[in-house]
Amino acid sequence: MRSAIAATLVILASAVSAQAQTGAVTGVKPKPVATVPIRPALQTPADTANAMAQAERQAIQSDLVWTGHYNGAINGEVSDRMVAGIKAFQKDRGGKQTGVLNPQERGALAEGAKKRQDNVGWKLVFDAGTGVRLGVPTKLVPQQSSDVNGAKWSSTTGTIQIQMARRKEKGPTTAKLAEQEKKEPAGRKIDYSVVKPDFFVLSGMQGLKKFYLRGQIRGDEVRILTILYDQATEGTMEPVVIAMSSAFTPFPNGAQAGGPPPRKSVEYGTGIVVSEDGAIVTDRLVVDGCLSIVVAGQNPSNIGNADRTAEDKDHDLALLRIYGARGLKPIALSSGAAKSNVELTGIADPQNQGGGAAVSGVKAQLGGDASLTPAPSLGFSGAAVLDADGAFAGIALLKPVVVAGSTITAAATQASLVNADTVRAFLKANGVVVAANGPPDPKASVVRVICVRK
Numbered sequence: 148m149r150s151a152i153a154a155t156l157v158i159l160a161s162a163v164s165a166q167a168q169t170g171a172v173t174g175v176k177p178k179p180v181a182t183v184p185i186r187p188a189l190q191t192p193a194d195t196a197n198a199m200a201q202a203e204r205q206a207i208q209s210d211l212v213w214t215g216h217y218n219g220a221i222n223g224e225v226s227d228r229m230v231a232g233i234k235a236f237q238k239d240r241g242g243k244q245t246g247v248l249n250p251q252e253r254g255a256l257a258e259g260a261k262k263r264q265d266n267v268g269w270k271l272v273f274d275a276g277t278g279v280r281l282g283v284p285t286k287l288v289p290q291q292s293s294d295v296n297g298a299k300w301s302s303t304t305g306t307i308q309i310q311m312a313r314r315k316e317k318g319p320t321t322a323k324l325a326e327q328e329k330k331e332p333a334g335r336k337i338d339y340s341v342v343k344p345d346f347f348v349l350s351g352m353q354g355l356k357k358f359y360l361r362g363q364i365r366g367d368e369v370r371i372l373t374i375l376y377d378q379a380t381e382g383t384m385e386p387v388v389i390a391m392s393s394a395f396t397p398f399p400n401g402a403q404a405g406g407p408p409p410r411k412s413v414e415y416g417t418g419i420v421v422s423e424d425g426a427i428v429t430d431r432l433v434v435d436g437c438l439s440i441v442v443a444g445q446n447p448s449n450i451g452n453a454d455r456t457a458e459d460k461d462h463d464l465a466l467l468r469i470y471g472a473r474g475l476k477p478i479a480l481s482s483g484a485a486k487s488n489v490e491l492t493g494i495a496d497p498q499n500q501g502g503g504a505a506v507s508g509v510k511a512q513l514g515g516d517a518s519l520t521p522a523p524s525l526g527f528s529g530a531a532v533l534d535a536d537g538a539f540a541g542i543a544l545l546k547p548v549v550v551a552g553s554t555i556t557a558a559a560t561q562a563s564l565v566n567a568d569t570v571r572a573f574l575k576a577n578g579v580v581v582a583a584n585g586p587p588d589p590k591a592s593v594v595r596v597i598c599v600r601k
Contacts, residue, residue: 192233192246196225204229207248210260211236212389221393267387268516271394274298277313279370282394284387289516292461306377307384309391312370319364321347328360328371348392357381359388363397370397411600417493417529418442418467418596419542420477426579428570429529429596430544431458431465437598442469444594453596457577462565463544464573467596477582478531478592480539480571489513489564491523491543493530494595506590508533511543511562519543519562529596531589532564539589541566 196204201223208229211217216239217232234244236256248256268286273279276293287307288300297312316324325347329337335358338351346363357378362371372395376384416433420426427442434440440453450472457466490508509527511519523530528545542565574581586592 192230193225193227195247196229207233207253207256209390209393210256212393213260213263213386214256215386218385218389221390263386267383269387269390273399274311277311277370278399279311279313279372280394280396280399281311281372282391283309284391285516287383287387294460306380308373308375310371310373310375312373314369315367316369317367319367319369321345321362321364324362324364324369324371325349328362357384359392361392361395363395365398368398372397413600414598415494415496415526416596416598417527417531418594419529419531420444420475420592420594421480421574421581422477422579423475423582425469425472425475426477426574427453427467427469427594427596428542428574429465429467430542431460431463432544432546433528433596434465434467434598436600439599440467441597441599442467442472442594443597444472444475457573459573462569462573464542464565464570466574466577466579476586476591478539478586478589479584480567480574480581486535487512488535489519489540490533491519491527491530491562492533492589492593493523493527493543494593495524496526506593508590513564517564517566519564522562526595527562531593533589537589539567540564542570 196207204225205221205223208217208219208221208223211229211232212221214236216235217229219226219228219232230246233248234246237244237246237248237252240252240255242252266286267284269282270285271280271282274281274293276298283300284307285300288302288309290301290303292299296314297310299311300309301307321342321344325340325342328347328349329335329340332353334354335349336352337349339349341348345365346361348362349358349360351358353375355377356375358376359374360371362369364370372391374384374388374391376388414433416430418427418429421428434455437455440455441450442453443450451469453467453469455465456468458464489511491511492506492508494506509523511521511523511532513519513532519532522545523543525545527543530543532540532543534540543562544565545562571581
């Protein structure tokens with residue numbers, strides 16, 4: 148319209164000029180042309196939002212979810228609900244409800260959202276067992292377990308539970324799956340239901356807990372996310388559920404997967420000698436898929452090939468045994484009263500220490516969720532964790548994780564503790580008689596574990 152109006156004005160101006168030229172010959176004065184000023188149309192909040200990059204719109208939606216002002220999809224699409232969320236945020240701050248965030252308001256929104264994410268320990272993780280990328284409030288559900296059918300995260304009291312299921316079915320349809328989930332377990336009361344060709348959503352009550360369920364299919368593969376939480380936690384969980392629903396990627400591919408990097412052809416870890424006859428406990432994932440396993444000890448007489456004789460998939464422990472080694476010094480597996488300050492004793496990846504094989508110790512903080520921060524360098528997975536008195540407190544495991552950010556990126560490592568009681572139970576179940584007393588220096592009981600996958 149504006150270009151048409153401009154073109155009309157140009158034509159009128161040309162006509163006036165022609166008339167003026169003609170008037171100079173004939174002596175006829177041209178009549179003045181009345182002009183009307185053109186006022187640009189006022190820009191709406193939706194216009195302002197649409198002018199932004201989609202990533203910024205998604206970030207605003209996500210932040211509004213976390214502050215409790217928006218309960219829609221985090222997809223970057225501008226809607227009345229998104230604008231209303233911005234106005235609600237501005238109202239709560241005592242500002243003018245324009246529906247457009249100024250720089251100060253945008254900063255305050257991001258800060259408020261980040262604080263709430265930190266409070267629940269929000270992280271985007273790739274679950275290798277189910278092949279799913281999802282968001283997890285790790286501080287709310289510190290207990291994790293998995294099996295061949297899926298993974299589960301839960302709070303210490305069971306008030307909050309997150310279940311991730313994976314299975315195959317012949318010719319599945321979302322309508323059929325939704326009907327099954329409405330009835331299983333018995334007694335579910337459905338308050339909300341939506342069924343699309345490739346996914347379905349159910350929510351309502353399951354006993355005394357609220358539940359949210361999202362299922363998706365691709366071919367004969369089924370992925371179902373279920374979130375259960377007590378009504379008393381509703382204020383905390385509502386934004387978490389919305390964020391989890393938007394972050395749920397049941398069939399990630401390429402950069403979306405953000406999964407663990409390819410396994411190295413040669414990988415280094417740490418092992419702990421637990422018996423004089425050559426039993427060594429280490430990280431199960433370090434020695435997974437190895438063509439051969441080599442244990443390098445403190446002196447040439449206790450270097451040799453090892454067999455993997457047992458594993459604990461729930462706690463990622465593996466038991467190795469080397470034969471004919473001499474001079475092994477098993478660690479004392481007395482229970483250490485691990486508190487916040489611990490020391491990890493292990494052997495770093497040779498690329499991190501110039502090819503050396505020296506045992507070293509690094510300090511760490513033990514969190515209530517069994518996390519160890521900061522995570523040590525590569526090679527320390529399987530390291531002995533010692534308490535403030537130098538007593539054995541457990542084993543350190545290192546895993547790559549995917550964390551939330553402006554982009555999905557894989558963090559180098561995240562460390563966690565498998566406590567001493569769990570280690571002793573694993574060894575006892577596999578017939579290992581542990582030593583009552585160990586060497587004065589626990590470093591003497593640490594060996595390097597080398598997995599060759601070539």
